[in-house]
Amino acid sequence: MSLSPDEIRQILAALEKSEWDEALITVGDTSIALSRNGASLPVATGMPVAAPPAPAPPPVTPAAPALAPVPAPQPVVEQPPTAVGTAPDGIAVTSPTVGIFWRAPQPGAPPFVEVGSAVEAGDTLCIVEVMKLMNNVTAPVSGVVGAIHVPNSGAVEFGQTLVTIVPAAG
Amino acid sequence: MSLSPDEIRQILAALEKSEWDEALITVGDTSIALSRNGASLPVATGMPVAAPPAPAPPPVTPAAPALAPVPAPQPVVEQPPTAVGTAPDGIAVTSPTVGIFWRAPQPGAPPFVEVGSAVEAGDTLCIVEVMKLMNNVTAPVSGVVGAIHVPNSGAVEFGQTLVTIVPAAG
Amino acid sequence: MRRVLIANRGEIAARVARACFDEGLETVLACSEADRETLAARLADRVVVIGPPSPLESYLSVERVVAAALTTDCDALHPGYGFLSERPELAAACEENGITFIGPPADVMRGSGDKLKAREMAADLGIPTGGGTRGLADAEEAVALAEELDLYPCLIKASAGGGGRGMTIVRSADDLRASFARSSQEAERAFGDGTVYLERYVERARHVEVQVLADTHGNVVHLGERDCSTQRRYQKLIEEAPAVGLPDAVRDGMRDSAVRLARALGYVSAGTVEFLVDTDRNEFVFLELNARVQVEHPVTEMVTGVDVVREQIRVARGEPLSVAQPGITVSGHAIECRINAESPRRDFLPSPGRVERWTAPQGHGVRVDTFVENGATISPYYDSMVAKLIVHAPDRAAAIDLMLRALARTEVRGIETTIPFHAAVLGTERFRESPVTTRWVENEFLPAWLEGGE
């Protein structure tokens, strides 16, 4: 999809009235990059053309291509630049190996964590078994378990996302 | 998809009235790059990536990927020409066909042009013969012959640069 | 012969480059600007760009092609198929300029290229031609002759061309009056010659063709026949060798007719004699002789072990054929699927574009003729063929199974292709049980398949 010239004009007007020195907007195959007051142009990290063919499931949460999938211009303008790139959905914890995913230390035992559990960095989240080798997977940051992506005893690949942690604020 | 010239004119008008010093707009395969007040032209890092691997000798003057397919020149004219990516070494005149390059209308006759000759747009520069078919190659702009790239009676390919014209100032 | 100009593109250009490599010949690819980085260009020893992507200013320009051969010191030229391959002007221009044309001489091509003349010659030799008319002046002459010969239903056909262009089925005088002018105009546009004629239309027919090879020493052989009945709108989609389920008399009759016709025409090089087999009456009629290597030549190569393109080169060098009729045997069964960049569920709408990923199956009895690779572009300027997938197995059932596995292992990302269509056709009992007729895909298979969703 593309923006119409009229839509681009609206975007430009909105941007001009804003206080930003740089802007980069990509909608489908349309992109707009702007700068002023001597700021260098924010040349297109987000332009999809520039990206190499993305290998399937990325090992970590993608840091969100700058402003890429934004459908309406206004919110972009009003968003603080720091918001750009922080994934709202949390930190993906991936499997250190191919193997079998276990949520509990042994059959019948309660699971290490549930969705909503608060965890400290270093807490065990789950186990990935390779043959009889048990690999503890621990939380990289403190926070809350946002999602568990694999059913108990499911087969997992190296790099596959197992658990998402929403980091504690601060 | 591409923007029509009229759509581009609208966009340029909007930009001109704006306070931006640099702008880069891409819609499908159309892109617009602008700058003013001494800012360097934001020639898109993001864009050439989208282009296919550049085939050797380009068929037409590489008149800057930026404004290439735009037929409506007005807003561009207001820019300093150097900023628009005009090649400083002149306009490359390329062969319209595979064939044999002839500098004169017939053996023994004086060549159409020499390096340094002044030419008007439309003047014959050389001939490319395909079998017995003679194809006149004419100057696309007025100027001075900067270089002749092929020896008389040399074989040429389609798209090969034959002559460079340094356009007349103005 | 030392250096061959390949005046074509795509998979056939790569195929010709391979044959030249085998024969120890250098190659120059004459291509359009769109094709300078393609696989065929890189397989060739050298590339010369002859014009812009538009075929009229590149692959269809006799002058540019011959100029390319002359400027690159080629002493021979292979035209592939399509484009200029059957244009006597190219063969003649090569002859005039001292370039060996790898194909029939211009005068032979003129004789075989005029379908009406070829049909007369066939009739003179006692080869069934199914009646039909001479070239027609206007609709009224057509109506009168159709009446006189009791031809309905019949086909209006272009004298100068093939591929279904200008071809229309008519079932009555009114039909004929309504369609005559359009067919003639279509023929004029496509071939530069608006001459059309009428031919009896066979409702349930198979398209069977015989591959012949002829040298300049008077040797003419056939390499057995191919069945190309799996068509849609006269476009071949799946080809097989041999044609199964034919009475011996019909098969032998076609093979013998093909050789006799080639001999009578003084034919030289590789050629294909096409027949229609009426499956109700078990009779064949001659259709036309194609004076070029054909898209589907690999199935014949797989079952006979004879390299058709190398034989073309041998013949052009003045050498005798490397094979004689008694030494040629047809063993096993071969099938070719034309993988096109088309959307079979959307009326075979072309789907040009960039092929992000291409993975062809590798295995014994699997041959892939293609110009596609990772990152290749299927250009909207040219035909939609992506690849020819060819399999060879001990019998037809095994060949179908192998092709189904090969199709399942062919991966194309970035464009749509006809792979799902091929897999569905080969998966039907009807196709597996018995040879199909030329209208089966359109009248029976496609309606059921499109209805069925998956």
Added chain:
Amino acid sequence: MRRVLIANRGEIAARVARACFDEGLETVLACSEADRETLAARLADRVVVIGPPSPLESYLSVERVVAAALTTDCDALHPGYGFLSERPELAAACEENGITFIGPPADVMRGSGDKLKAREMAADLGIPTGGGTRGLADAEEAVALAEELDLYPCLIKASAGGGGRGMTIVRSADDLRASFARSSQEAERAFGDGTVYLERYVERARHVEVQVLADTHGNVVHLGERDCSTQRRYQKLIEEAPAVGLPDAVRDGMRDSAVRLARALGYVSAGTVEFLVDTDRNEFVFLELNARVQVEHPVTEMVTGVDVVREQIRVARGEPLSVAQPGITVSGHAIECRINAESPRRDFLPSPGRVERWTAPQGHGVRVDTFVENGATISPYYDSMVAKLIVHAPDRAAAIDLMLRALARTEVRGIETTIPFHAAVLGTERFRESPVTTRWVENEFLPAWLEGGE
């Protein structure tokens, strides 16, 4: 057998996928994260990523490889060559987990993998082993035995491994004292076992090896021999089949010895028995048995028509070999060049990187085993092999000519390769006239070539 886990990468993974396709088996590639988009991955029916690029955490992890097979329901596993292919632990783990290991059983592998034991067995069978020592405790024991057996010049060799690692030529007791510890440490590092022994060093030798196949029904055959004398620092660069210029007694002696040894070891699957031929004395000595399919197996396939990898699969399924000794003939001559991503003029410095363009020659008698395609990456994590270029022609001279043409038509953009080296070697009179010895490349060819500039 229904689904095979391919526990390898690169060209051999693609080669195994092809054999599985031929045998009607599904495939799962167990690969590192670096290889998930490679050709081998796309040729397989499924991919499972077992670890990061580092081989220790992926291709060299028995646990991960077996876990990958179990989690993807594979009932068989092919280890390729290198990595875990000759590790009895993998074969044993497969056996324990009900996975058919496509290769020799663990206990057979242990027997053949210990070079000293294999040499003893050979000596017991009357196969020449060239003398040499048992495993040595320390440098002084080595010096004493070398004196006693009059072994100088001799080689220090690792008992557990191959590929030249740990191997050193020593010409005196001082030499031996100076090198012993380093060789032992190198062996320990490379194979986890520092045991070394001494073997007489032959100054002018050819490396000749016999391909054997053995099934579980007691059938053992050989597929003739290969000459792999064109080496640099014990790394094979060019391999040929058959080995030419050998007296019949030597050739037959090696073939017979190979079969007898395999039989005595209870060998199963494909294996290679390596010999050194002393070209001055026309004698051979047994070196070792490699219990895997080897890089150079294609030259044997080309001259015999036997598919070594498919035979491995047949044997693993418990079927008898598809061929018997009387039906195996060696016809013509085949050569393989290993195209590596190395700069031959800069001491074969590895040149990993992205292959911008890859064009392999196409033609009769030309086979290209590779995982490379446009845009492929030669990863610094793994070996530098880009492709194996294999040709087959009626005789050695024709094979050399064909290889030279094939090398000239192989295009690799983006990385440096050993292609110029191969073309230069094949272009020398010395290589063409007669088989070379194992030191020829280093001692004669390279100095002259590097001196010569281009």
